[in-house]
Amino acid sequence: MTNCCGLVTKEKLPVPLKSISVEVQVKGHVATVTSTLQYVNEEERPLEALFVFPLPADAAVCHFSAKIGEHEIVAELKEKQTARDQYDDAVSSGQQAFLLEESEESSDVFKLSVGCLSPGQNAAISITYITELSVQADHALRFCLPAVLNPRYTPAGSAAGIVSEISSVCDSVPYTLTLSVHVSSPKPISKLESNCTLDPLVFLDSHHTHATVNLSSGHKFDKDVELFVYYENTHQPTAIVEAGVTAAQPGSLMSDPVVMISLYPEFPEEVMSSLTTQGEFVFVIDRSGSMDCMMHHGEGAQMRIESAKETLLLLLKSLPMGCYFNIYGFGSRYESFFPQSVVYNQDTMDQALKRVSEMRADMGGTEILQPLKHIYSQPCYPEHPRQLFVFTDGEVGNTKEVLDLVRNHSSSHRCFSFGIGEGASSALITGLAREGCGHAQFITGTDRMQPKAMQSLRFALQPVVNKISVQWKVPDGITVDTLSPPINVIFQGQRSLVYAQIKGQSSESSEGSVMIQYNLKDQPVTNQLHFCLKPAEDTGLMIHRLAARSLIGRLEQEERAGGAEVESVRSRMVKLSVEAGVNSVHTAFIAINKHNRETVKGPLIQRRIPTQGLYLRGSQLPVFGYACVSKCRERAIVSDGIDEELDTQMLESLQCDSRLKCSLTDLPPVQTKSSGVKKSIKVKSLFRRNSKQKSMSSVQTNVHSKQEAAPEPQKDSFLQLVSLQKASGCWEMNSALAQVFGKTEDELTNQKPAQVDGSVWATLLALIWLYGYKMEHQVEWQFVAMKAASWIRSQNVGGLSQCVCDGNVLLGCHVTQETLGI
Known part of the structure; x- marks a missing residue:
């Protein structure tokens, strides 16, 4: 079975990949990453190795080289079939060759072919890519080095490609990882955190704008490495102008300066406090077999499907009365709780919660395309904009087909996506949010799913921003061509990156400005940023290459849309890819060792390098x-x-x-x-x-399906409290509520003020308890509390101040009436 991907031979012969070292250069919102993979052929015969590995979605791969002995071979970027032919010809003739290509199915998967390594020979493969850093809820910039490449489920009838050639092992990968990070920014660096153990952060200057840190030794590369960079004043908009290449063809993207703008629109507080009460909320839950895995390998980890069920509980309790909702589960098949979305009320909420409690990870594979097609076929409700919440492992083989479908329906909905666990496809998760004008979240390591879901719900309930436009103001003689896709969505505090090509020259002012205009609750809003047209120094063409990668992505969409211009679009894509030196689906990096005058003789042994x-x-x-x-x-x-x-x-x-x-x-x-x-x-x-x-x-019985009996999990008092809330936002006085507070029902009843009924008293106590004991989880219960406070206000109860005092005494809290919002 030497052709089986990811498996060592029966003789347990060593895998040729020995180590990976990674250097990360973070500059502001962008990271340049260089990975060096050390191979050695310990076989007695020539070797051909295949390594299928993940990279961040939309990363711009811009350099590929191989060092054999003292000779370094720098790869050329060529049209993909030409590169493949050259590789095959070189390997078949006994020459050493290397081929790096992007998957045609998913832009976050790459295949590296290492051909004709002589017995005992070493090869150091270097890959450099540039990637944008995503913004997190706490304003951190997230860098992720994927370690786990989960095999992608390919639906029946689909053509298998690179993503189907996934390596698979049961234990940790047999190679080591070292990683060093250098961070530089015009803004001071507050801190740097990671899900892995780091050495102490070392600042290189007194202003704290340059720092280095290393991954601690002994790290097992069995999970994604995440770094979180915190800057001071993160929300200030910035602009970087990068000079072009003088040797590039005049008028081309690489010859002119390129500007990258990071925008952070801020909405007025009075607008943000008025969340919408309308909408159709459709929750799409992965119920494939992998959802029966643990969220992480640490103590107290939940099964993914159990975390998803708790998240659905919070989401259902947080929805506004009168909206519409539905829940879909999908795997190799799909099913919905209701034939079509239903009005949210006590009855429909109870029905849904009963179905949620019965959910299992029992639906086979991961085929998300068909449930999305079904959802889009359902008519929308007037005045209730559709909002999709997609929770998935993100492991599918038809990513681009899924994203095309979402894009084609982007005018009728927004999509909020959640990648669960290590190895979730960043191309799928970020792509769903980008094409669906929503927001993407990744739940990895010990992250909790619930707060990230509630943050996205807040985005979904924000007032819709529309009529978005970007306008440039520059001196006479200069024009600006926007290279990025149009901005289709703006959320409070979220960043938008815009790339543009600057053409021409001017003897006038060296300053330009960009203005973003939009309507918020039917009111026009303008945000403007002034920037210097003089190019920054030492940017290493990272802005040009990211801009080129963004433009290539737009051309890919045009190509998949079809039409008479497909060949012309493909030709433009290949030309831009080669000129900018960044990867595309139609190009590949090819390197052939012409220094070695001796051809390799003998049949090649094929090896597949394992990833987790x-x-x-x-x-x-x-x-x-x-x-x-x-x-x-x-x-x-x-x-x-x-x-x-x-x-x-x-x-x-x-x-x-x-x-x-x-x-x-x-x-x-x-x-x-x-x-x-x-x-x-x-x-x-x-x-x-x-x-x-x-x-x-x-x-x-030949399949060991028995598992050790797990101990009965302790009931979470917070989730117990949430589960008892009514759809209207109130609680009822009963023994279950008293148990949450550690009291008896009689104790609650005896302390009830005479002027309020049982439901008001119960709801008031629930609010006090949340603010008094669960403030660290406020993001999870914020909408639960808002519904409760709104319901109390609607009851027009007198003497609430005394009620709050009595409630504090009963529960041992010190919460003010103003804090409760009543």
Whole structure:
């Protein structure tokens, strides 16, 4: 099975990738990342290695080189098929060659082919890319070095590509990682945090605008490395002008200066306090097998599906009365709670919560395209804008098809996306939000899903910003061409990056300005930024390359849209990619070692370098679904070189991990190749074939589906309280509520002031308890509290001040009436 991706040989021969070292240069909102991969061929014969690995979505790969001995070979960027042909010709003739190409299905997956390494030979592969840093809720800038590349689920009938060639191992990857970071910014650096252990931050100047930090030694590269950079005055808009290349073709993007503008529109407080009470909220929940994995590997980790259920509880309790809502679960199939979205009231909320409590990660693969098509086919409700909340592992093989669908319906909805767990596709998660004019969130490590979901709900409830325009004011003789896609959405405190090409010259003022205008609640708003047209020094063309990558992305969309100009668009894309030196779906980096005069002789051994993923213990069969053993519900692929009879035996004898909660009879078709003819075998039929010899129950016992009994989780008092709230926002006086407070129902009743009824008293106590004991989770219950305060105000109760005092005494709190908002 030497062709099986991601598997070592039966002889346990060593994998050629030995180490990865990464250098990160953060400048403001942009990071330049150089990764060096150290290979060594410890075989006795020539080696060809394949390494499939993730990069951030929309990263601009701008350099690829290989160092063999004392010779460094710098790759050229060429049209992809030309590069592939040159690679094949070089390898077949015994030359050393290297090929780096982007997946055609997902822009965050790359394949590196290392060809013809002689026995005992070393090769150091260097890859440099530039990426924007995303802004987090606490204003940090997030950099992520993906370590886990989860295999992407490819729906039946789809063509398999790079994302299907995913490596899979059960333990930690057999290579080491070192990482160093240098941060520079015109604004002082407040701090730098990470989900991994770092050495102390070292400031290089007294103004704290330059700093370095290293990843602590001994790090196991078994999860994404996340860095969070905090600057002072993060929300101030900034502009960077970068000089062009004098040797570039006149009039081209690379020859002219390019400006990058970061904008932070701020909305008036009186506007932000008036959240909308209308909308259609559609929650789309991944229920594939991988949602049965843990959120993280630390103490107290939840299963992903359980965290999603708690998040749905909070979201459902936070919706405004009279809006519309629905919930979809999806996997290899999909289902909705209601035939179409229903009005939010007590009855529909209760029905939905009952269904949520019964949700399981039992729907097979991850096919998100069909449920989205169904949702978009439903008519919208007038005056209730549609808001999609998509929660997923983000592991699909048809990412671009999904994003095209979302873009085509962007005028009728907004999409808020959530990537759950390590290895979620950044291309899918960020793409859903970008094309759906929403906001993307990633839940990794010990992150809680609930606060991030509630932050996105706040965005969804903000007043809609429309009629957005960007206007440039520059001296005579100068023009500005905007390269970025139009700004379709603006949220309070969220950054927008705009790239533009500056053409011409002027002897007048060296200052320009950009003005963003929009309507907020039917009122015109203008934000303006002045900037110097003089180019900054030492930017390393990072702005040009990010601008080029942004423009290439727009051309890709035009190409997929079809039409008579497809070939012209593709030609423009290839030309721009080669001129700017950044990757595209139609180009690839090719490097051939012409220093080595001796050709490599003998047949090549093929190796697939593992990344963290799924591997069925006791079997040489890779399961391409997810980095979780319970994902064996998904597709398995058997490569060339195995006859059909052997494949059948292997499948029937699979021994799964003890955490497996499903039967192999749930597997979709298994693709095999025999005698050059591709065939499909349903695993279910394989078991039925043996039904005369043994019952299905005895077959299933061969799959170790038992798991150790988990201890009964303790009930969270906060979630208990939220679950008891009515759709209107009030609570009722009962023993369950008293239990949350650690009291008896009689104690609550005896202390109730005479002038208020039981529901008002219960709701007031619930508010006091939240503010008194759960302030650290306020972002999660903010809308629950707002509904409760609004309901209390609607009751026109007298003597509330005394009620608040009595409630504080009963619960041992010190919360003021002003704090409660009543």
